[in-house]
């Protein structure tokens with residue numbers, strides 16, 4: 001296959017960016033999207049040019065490092081899939097693709113397709129952990145947890161922090177991420193002592209950093225590679241109201 005690419009090139013946060021056209025020949029349908037970019041980068045290096053910078057680590061859809069938009073869709077056209085797990089068989093010979101970094105004020109572009117997602121770390125630092133002393137590891141199953149709660153907590157814990165939800169949201173809201181990170185703790189007994197304080201501080205830090213509010217577009221859910229449900233946003237909102245009404249002080 002021959003694929004035409006228009007890749008966002010931006011040398012630094014301060015510099016302005018532009019789309020740069022490239023053509024990649026002999027693309028196998030078995031390649032992942034990132035492997036196709038590896039081929040492009042080999043070409044660029046041989047030509048003495050700067051390779052395209054993009055984030056990646058595991059290339060197995062589990063670390064959350066990768067991510068950019070392909071023709072305006074975060075992580076590209078395959079639902080429930082990170083860009084590292086997207087394969088070229090999803091595209092046709094001669095397709096023209098536009099690759100852009102996540103667009104959000106809270107995710108400044110560092111270089112080309114790489115953005116700074118430190119904002120997510122700050123939200124987690126604000127409460128996405130359990131600090132109670134738990135002593136030594138308890139026996140398995142010593143704390144009864146309903147199947148419904150454990151399944152739901154597991155679904156929330158599947159969030160890999162990729163940032164696609166923010167990129168897809170017209171408000172650049174981080175509510176899907178924040179709600180997943182708060183819920184996977186708040187649904188379990190171990191997460192109860194800090195539940196209300198956690199909710200308040202994570203939401204407040206999210207707003208301070210400059211992520212927008214949720215106005216129910218559900219674009220986040222549509223692009224999330226882990227198919228995190230917006231039900232967690234509703235849960236976070238309910239907890240936030242309870243915390244604001246003083247439950248957290250009890």
Ligand code: SF4
Nearest residue numbers: 159160162163165224
């Ligand atoms: S909620 Fe989904 S889209 Fe958002 S950071 Fe987590 S895995 Fe990525």
Ligand code: FES
Nearest residue numbers: 057059064066084
């Ligand atoms: S490189 Fe790890 S999720 Fe894509």
